[in-house]
Amino acid sequence: MTVVYHESDANIQFLREHRIAILGYGNLGRSFALNLRDSGLKLVVGNQADRYASLAASDGFQVLSIEQASKEANLIFMLLPDEVMPHIYLENVAPHLRTNDMLIFASSYSVAYGFIEPPSYVDAGLIAPRHLGVAVRDGFVSGLGYPCYVAVAQDYTGQAWNRLLAAALAVGALRQGAIEVSFNQEVELDLFMQQAVLPAIHHTLLAAAEVLINEGYSPEVALTELYLSGELGAILARAAIAGWSRALRRMSPTAQYGILSRTLDFQEMKMRRQMETILDDIRNGDFAQEWSSEFRDGYPRMQQMRRRFESSPMWRYEKEVLEILRGLEISADDDF
Numbered sequence: 590m591t592v593v594y595h596e597s598d599a600n601i602q603f604l605r606e607h608r609i610a611i612l613g614y615g616n617l618g619r620s621f622a623l624n625l626r627d628s629g630l631k632l633v634v635g636n637q638a639d640r641y642a643s644l645a646a647s648d649g650f651q652v653l654s655i656e657q658a659s660k661e662a663n664l665i666f667m668l669l670p671d672e673v674m675p676h677i678y679l680e681n682v683a684p685h686l687r688t689n690d691m692l693i694f695a696s697s698y699s700v701a702y703g704f705i706e707p708p709s710y711v712d713a714g715l716i717a718p719r720h721l722g723v724a725v726r727d728g729f730v731s732g733l734g735y736p737c738y739v740a741v742a743q744d745y746t747g748q749a750w751n752r753l754l755a756a757a758l759a760v761g762a763l764r765q766g767a768i769e770v771s772f773n774q775e776v777e778l779d780l781f782m783q784q785a786v787l788p789a790i791h792h793t794l795l796a797a798a799e800v801l802i803n804e805g806y807s808p809e810v811a812l813t814e815l816y817l818s819g820e821l822g823a824i825l826a827r828a829a830i831a832g833w834s835r836a837l838r839r840m841s842p843t844a845q846y847g848i849l850s851r852t853l854d855f856q857e858m859k860m861r862r863q864m865e866t867i868l869d870d871i872r873n874g875d876f877a878q879e880w881s882s883e884f885r886d887g888y889p890r891m892q893q894m895r896r897r898f899e900s901s902p903m904w905r906y907e908k909e910v911l912e913i914l915r916g917l918e919i920s921a922d923d924d925f
């Protein structure tokens with residue numbers, strides 16, 4: 590049975606005597622750090638000395654090296670990118686772990702695939718928001734919260750759940766109720782969404798744009814209709830809150846009839862088989878091995894694919910359309 594934890598299940602007192610470190614002050618690290626502080630907890634930030642470290646300092650945090658922050662803390666949030674986390678953990682975190690310490694991850698990737706093996710004398714848990722890092726802060730400030738998964742991989746102290754839920758409460762992860770999953774489930778679901786669902790949506794939008802532009806519609810109207818209007822995003826947002834059937838009922842009868850009658854035409858076996866193959870590669874670790882060697886080699890394939898994508902006609906059309914419609918000058922390096 591699915592277990593959902595709410596704020597009433599947690600007691601922040603379990604963290605009162607803890608020394609907390611946030612390792613990595615990126616998208617999620619910053620949101621978690623600000624939320625923990627606003628919940629009345631003291632913490633230090635561990636980051637290499639660069640722009641993220643400066644941001645943490647200007648936000649009023651004590652900033653230490655990752656190694657120093659690990660030494661000082663007994664509850665450590667590992668908020669570094671999946672592919673760099675293992676070697677930073679081995680060099681800077683693992684040597685300083687003491688009995689009863691706790692490691693908290695926001696993605697189970699490194700632990701689930703065995704790149705990080707927490708020693709038997711610490712607790713290991715997961716607070717994995719199902720939202721963008723910035724939305725984790727917005728959800729805390731607005732009081733609306735955000736969807737989240739929680740898990741405990743190792744309970745050495747017998748207090749791992751108490752400590753994890755106290756931390757989850759402090760970062761605002763229990764406001765909407767956090768769903769308990771296993772470490773393996775979290776990473777498999779996350780990668781499946783990234784590799785099976787988003788590419789299918791991407792492919793659908795590209796194919797649809799090509800059809801419309803080849804049939805003589807201007808790129809401006811084609812891309813506006815497909816996604817630049819925000820209508821698609823609004824439909825998904827409504828479905829996330831109220832479910833697909835209610836989102837559908839908000840549309841015109843013509844739209845409802847069109848969607849329901851034509852959905853059947855897209856029920857291809859090929860797509861289902863493709864998704865099953867992707868899930869197999871995620872579960873048997875093939876993707877994790879592929880990504881590790883890509884990282885080791887300096888991301889050659891990723892750079893090549895990005896270059897190909899960004900020089901494709903669709904990307905050029907999109908750039909032109911955004912310049913015309915919104916006055917936005919976009920370069921491939923832009924960070925939105």
Ligand SMILES: NC(=O)c1ccc[n+]([C@@H]2O[C@H](COP(=O)([O-])OP(=O)(O)OC[C@H]3O[C@@H](n4cnc5c(N)ncnc54)[C@H](OP(=O)(O)O)[C@@H]3O)[C@@H](O)[C@H]2O)c1
Binds near residue numbers: 673
């Ligand atoms: N962002 C999200 O929406 C989100 C949502 C749920 C879960 N998560 C999980 O949260 C974790 C952090 O993700 P994020 O999106 O916050 O990452 P991010 O924005 O890319 O930030 C990563 C942090 O890691 C540091 N870092 C990167 N490379 C490093 C290196 N080689 N050595 C030392 N430090 C390095 C960065 O600092 P410098 O660049 O200054 O070194 C930065 O502080 C990941 O496990 C991710 O899966 C993220």
